[in-house]
Amino acid sequence: GAGVSQSPSNKVTEKGKDVELRCDPISGHTALYWYRQSLGQGLEFLIYFQGNSAPDKSGLPSDRFSAERTGGSVSTLTIQRTQQEDSAVYLCASSLLLGRSTDTQYFGPGTRLTVL
Amino acid sequence: ILNVEQSPQSLHVQEGDSTNFTCSFPSSNFYALHWYRWETAKSPEALFVMTLNGDEKKKGRISATLNTKEGYSYLYIKGSQPEDSATYLCASARGGADGLTFGKGTHLIIQP
Numbered sequence: 139g140a141g142v143s144q145s146p147s148n149k150v151t152e153k154g155k156d157v158e159l160r161c162d163p164i165s166g167h168t169a170l171y172w173y174r175q176s177l178g179q180g181l182e183f184l185i186y187f188q189g190n191s192a193p194d195k196s197g198l199p200s201d202r203f204s205a206e207r208t209g210g211s212v213s214t215l216t217i218q219r220t221q222q223e224d225s226a227v228y229l230c231a232s233s234l235l236l237g238r239s240t241d242t243q244y245f246g247p248g249t250r251l252t253v254l
Numbered sequence: 255i256l257n258v259e260q261s262p263q264s265l266h267v268q269e270g271d272s273t274n275f276t277c278s279f280p281s282s283n284f285y286a287l288h289w290y291r292w293e294t295a296k297s298p299e300a301l302f303v304m305t306l307n308g309d310e311k312k313k314g315r316i317s318a319t320l321n322t323k324e325g326y327s328y329l330y331i332k333g334s335q336p337e338d339s340a341t342y343l344c345a346s347a348r349g350g351a352d353g354l355t356f357g358k359g360t361h362l363i364i365q366p
Binding site for chain 1: 288290296297359
């Protein structure tokens with residue numbers, strides 16, 4: 139379909155390894171968002187992109203987290219030296235424009251990350 | 255209210271009954287309130303985006319109301335069906351380019 143896709147759907151890794159999560163937004167959507175849901179918590183906003191630019195990285199939990207977006211489309215969220223507290227469902231969303239609070243954000247199915 | 259809060263955390267409802275649950279959000283710097291339905295193993299699905307005080311939106315058997323002055327929204331489901339079983343999330347948008355601030359959700363289970 140034409141929705142937001144994410145890969146992998148599940149990822150199990152060992153503590154200390156690096157992981158890369160991928161998001162493919164809806165074609166034509168300029169805004170892209172990353173969220174995560176840890177066990178027992180609500181969805182936590184991490185970072186957004188307007189085109190390829192991420193002006194505010196303050197929502198990233200630590201400097202082990204980084205994200206990039208290329209070609210105004212696919213985005214990757216990279217976690218270096220994973221820790222057990224990084225275990226969560228990572229969700230990506232896209233919307234047509236950035237900065238309009240009334241724009242619906244369309245979510246992907248998420249990547250469930252488990253750090254052993 | 256500093257965060258978005260939802261109650262109850264979980265809810266069991268008999269099939270055919272109607273139900274409702276609450277979302278409380280900061281009334282200052284309010285721009286929009288979003289409702290989502292999240293079924294297990296699926297993507298969160300957008301239900302409503304609400305902006306105006308007193309606004310009421312409806313989609314089939316589901317409706318929502320908004321009070322921006324006191325900072326709350328109600329979601330109503332009429333004649334619950336098993337397919338309504340899901341986690342219902344609300345999220346506040348505070349304007350600008352920030353992401354949404356979500357509550358922890360209400361987990362709804364419809365019992366046949």
